[in-house]
Amino acid sequence: MPEQLSGAAILIRSLEHEDVDLIFGVPGGAILKAYDELHSSPIRHVLARHEQGGGHMASGYAHVTGRVGVTFATSGPGATNLITPLADAYMDSIPVVAVTAQVASKSIGLDAFQESHTWGISMPVTKHNYLVTDIDEIPTTIREAFHVAATGRPGPVLVDITKDALADSMAWHGPAEIDLPGYKPSVKGHPRQVKAAMDAILSSERPVLYAGGGVVRAGASEELRTFAEQQNLPVVTTLMARGAIPDSHDLTLGMSGMHGNYTATTAIQRADLLVTVGARFDDRVTGNPDYFAPYAKVIHIDVDPAEIGKIRQADIPIVGDAKAVLDQLLAEGAERLGHDQAPERADWMQTIATWQRDFPLAYDQDPDGLIQQQYVIDELSKRTDENTIAVAGVGQHQMWASQFWRFEKPNRWVNSGGLGTMGYAVPAAVGAQAGMPDSTVIAIDGDGCFQMTFQELITAAEENIPVKIAVLNNANLGMVRQWQKMFYNDRYSATELSHSNPNIPMLAEAMGCAGFRAETPGEVIPTIEKGLAVNDRPVVMEFVCDPDAMVFPMVIAGGSNDEVLMGPEDL
Amino acid sequence: MPATQHLITVTVENKPGVLARIASMFARRDFNIHSLAVGPTEDPLRSRVTMVVDGPEMEQIIKQLYKLVHTIKVTEHAPGEAVEREIMLVRVNADPKRRSEILDAANIFDASAVDVGANTITFEVVGEPSRLSDFLEFMKTYGIVSLVKSGRIALAKDSKSQSRKQKQSA
Numbered sequence: 143m144p145e146q147l148s149g150a151a152i153l154i155r156s157l158e159h160e161d162v163d164l165i166f167g168v169p170g171g172a173i174l175k176a177y178d179e180l181h182s183s184p185i186r187h188v189l190a191r192h193e194q195g196g197g198h199m200a201s202g203y204a205h206v207t208g209r210v211g212v213t214f215a216t217s218g219p220g221a222t223n224l225i226t227p228l229a230d231a232y233m234d235s236i237p238v239v240a241v242t243a244q245v246a247s248k249s250i251g252l253d254a255f256q257e258s259h260t261w262g263i264s265m266p267v268t269k270h271n272y273l274v275t276d277i278d279e280i281p282t283t284i285r286e287a288f289h290v291a292a293t294g295r296p297g298p299v300l301v302d303i304t305k306d307a308l309a310d311s312m313a314w315h316g317p318a319e320i321d322l323p324g325y326k327p328s329v330k331g332h333p334r335q336v337k338a339a340m341d342a343i344l345s346s347e348r349p350v351l352y353a354g355g356g357v358v359r360a361g362a363s364e365e366l367r368t369f370a371e372q373q374n375l376p377v378v379t380t381l382m383a384r385g386a387i388p389d390s391h392d393l394t395l396g397m398s399g400m401h402g403n404y405t406a407t408t409a410i411q412r413a414d415l416l417v418t419v420g421a422r423f424d425d426r427v428t429g430n431p432d433y434f435a436p437y438a439k440v441i442h443i444d445v446d447p448a449e450i451g452k453i454r455q456a457d458i459p460i461v462g463d464a465k466a467v468l469d470q471l472l473a474e475g476a477e478r479l480g481h482d483q484a485p486e487r488a489d490w491m492q493t494i495a496t497w498q499r500d501f502p503l504a505y506d507q508d509p510d511g512l513i514q515q516q517y518v519i520d521e522l523s524k525r526t527d528e529n530t531i532a533v534a535g536v537g538q539h540q541m542w543a544s545q546f547w548r549f550e551k552p553n554r555w556v557n558s559g560g561l562g563t564m565g566y567a568v569p570a571a572v573g574a575q576a577g578m579p580d581s582t583v584i585a586i587d588g589d590g591c592f593q594m595t596f597q598e599l600i601t602a603a604e605e606n607i608p609v610k611i612a613v614l615n616n617a618n619l620g621m622v623r624q625w626q627k628m629f630y631n632d633r634y635s636a637t638e639l640s641h642s643n644p645n646i647p648m649l650a651e652a653m654g655c656a657g658f659r660a661e662t663p664g665e666v667i668p669t670i671e672k673g674l675a676v677n678d679r680p681v682v683m684e685f686v687c688d689p690d691a692m693v694f695p696m697v698i699a700g701g702s703n704d705e706v707l708m709g710p711e712d713l
Numbered sequence: 714m715p716a717t718q719h720l721i722t723v724t725v726e727n728k729p730g731v732l733a734r735i736a737s738m739f740a741r742r743d744f745n746i747h748s749l750a751v752g753p754t755e756d757p758l759r760s761r762v763t764m765v766v767d768g769p770e771m772e773q774i775i776k777q778l779y780k781l782v783h784t785i786k787v788t789e790h791a792p793g794e795a796v797e798r799e800i801m802l803v804r805v806n807a808d809p810k811r812r813s814e815i816l817d818a819a820n821i822f823d824a825s826a827v828d829v830g831a832n833t834i835t836f837e838v839v840g841e842p843s844r845l846s847d848f849l850e851f852m853k854t855y856g857i858v859s860l861v862k863s864g865r866i867a868l869a870k871d872s873k874s875q876s877r878k879q880k881q882s883a
Contacts, residue, residue: 261730262733262737265733265734265737266737266738266741269782270782273729273730290782322782323726323785324725324726324781324782324783324784324785325782446780447776447779448773448776448777448779448780451772451773452773
């Protein structure tokens with residue numbers, strides 16, 4: 143006789159069958175029954191202080207583990223607070239399953255207490271979503287949700303379950319079989335397209351491999367590096383792909399685009415071939431697409447057919463999983479090369495080396511001046527090993543982190559790329575640390591971002607999740623201030639935080655964390671050392687930084703990537 | 714049909730909310746639906762959505778439709794490759810003195826009078842979209858009081874369908 147279980151128990155059993163080990167969430171009225179069952183489950187629950195925090199934690203967890211992150215929220219405001227993390231995960235293709243509770247099915251549409259139309263609200267920010275009003279549908283829906291979130295182009299899936307479906311009971315027969323006739327993601331690329339791509343690569347004189355977050359999501363870093371080496375292809379990584387190939391590798395050019403380095407941006411502008419893998423020609427990469435990579439033929443490899451041709455017409459489209467297609471290209475390349483070496487492309491490599499020599503990423507730290515943000519990031523990176531997970535919020539600190547952190551391995555860089563969600567870093571770091579308890583997790587954050595979500599450090603302290611947060615405090619919303627300086631005649635409307643910023647080390651201590659502060663360049667290294675030495679609780683290191691520091695290089699929004707501003711002198 | 718309009722058939726799983734998903738995606742991607750008809754098919758598990766869509770970005774529209782998990786198949790019908798039908802109810806001014814003249818004209822278009830009032834006649838016209846617009850054009854001279862049209866429905870002509878065999882999801 144199969145067991146009679148409640149919908150809530152079936153939900154938790156179904157999650158256990160998906161090998162869920164961690165749930166980040168906040169309980170509430172409608173979801174009480176599910177939390178009651180969770181209480182006796184081996185799944186660990188991390189109690190976030192805000193549903194947005196719980197959602198970003200699930201995303202941080204998914205970023206570093208490559209597994210599906212899970213978040214719980216109740217109906218109404220619980221669910222609406224999840225919209226930002228869902229939108230964030232959707233833009234960056236992060237696999238997350240959100241389970242929300244809904245008011246009882248007979249109350250739907252009657253404006254019941256804590257009712258929101260969660261299914262409708264979440265639709266445009268999820269890969270797929272469900273409203274479950276019948277206990278029967280719970281096992282199938284959970285199985286489908288995990289399958290859809292993790293396969294193809296990963297993304298967030300929301301499952302909204304009514305209170306009565308959670309409370310009813312039925313016989314539990316174990317996990318369900320699923321059948322999705324409309325959902326069959328491609329894996330392998332078309333062999334003819336693979337051959338065509340190899341023709342283009344072998345005959346190219348100035349190729350660039352343009353690698354995006356899809357490479358990391360597909361677990362294709364090893365294939366990317368091997369393929370770049372086999373074909374002698376310089377590699378540009380997008381923001382989301384930092385670490386997809388080691389920064390120390392000779393073929394790595396780093397990040398291109400709005401705040402990319404000169405060499406990476408310019409190599410694409412001069413290239414005769416772009417081998418695009420898991421990237422989507424985002425406007426931060428392309429600038430004005432009409433002027434982007436004007437000489438390049440485009441090979442576009444993506445698991446999502448809709449990305450191909452969306453912004454830039456592809457000459458050779460290949461729909462498939464990045465790992466599978468790179469494997470096919472490696473095999474094709476090995477066959478075509480035989481015993482020969484890949485084309486040397488000496489002129490191209492020489493040109494690139496000259497740019498790298500003449501236009502390196504650099505900063506100046508005056509020992510008697512204000513702390514430069516880049517210096518802090520540089521020293522943090524030097525003092526931690528390559529397994530360290532770096533997390534960032536959104537803004538100047540994020541761009542400097544992408545420039546000055548040394549990325550050597552995939553899945554060790556967690557940030558909000560597409561949506562640009564300020565406040566992402568603290569909760570995402572908590573989720574990453576919970577998923578990888580043996581790694582050091584350092585969030586590089588700004589004071590503006592920090593003040594959006596720092597309450598999740600209470601969660602971290604309570605749950606023994608010893609994240610480290612480096613707050614680059616320039617007492618301003620720095621990136622907005624930079625644009626005001628550059629484009630709004632130094633009119634600093636609503637960007638100064640200086641008069642109201644809290645005492646950050648005291649705030650950290652009050653939340654159960656260790657708090658440190660560096661106010662001069664000489665205090666930077668000792669502060670980092672103090673912060674790295676504390677491992678029994680979360681740490682907040684505050685660095686009082688230069689409010690006028692600006693991120694360069696820069697391509698002005700909507701401008702041509704041929705016009706890279708190297709510093710304030712180019713304005 | 715203007716050159717920028719395209720006729721597509723979307724076969725979807727017959728699940729609650731599937732039309733909302735399509736409409737939401739069109740709104741989010743700034744695509745435009747000109748007409749829409751949804752109904753059951755020979756298979757109770759599937760529904761068919763016939764749409765006339767505006768705009769040049771057909772490739773993106775089709776790919777984005779395929780991205781919806783419940784979309785099974787999208788077919789674009791080139792002009793003349795599908796049997797297309799619309800239904801229209803149109804009420805025209807019909808002064809008693811001109812009534813027989815109007816009824817004679819309607820007869821040519823196979824329009825049937827479904828309601829006759831003191832000063833109006835309501836016609837039902839079923840047929841190819843061009844016939845409906847021709848009828849409407851003709852009736853304008855008498856004065857159109859009110860008009861309602863169904864979304865277009867279409868079925869690919871046997872063995873002539875230009876199905877886009879690119880079913881892929883992501």
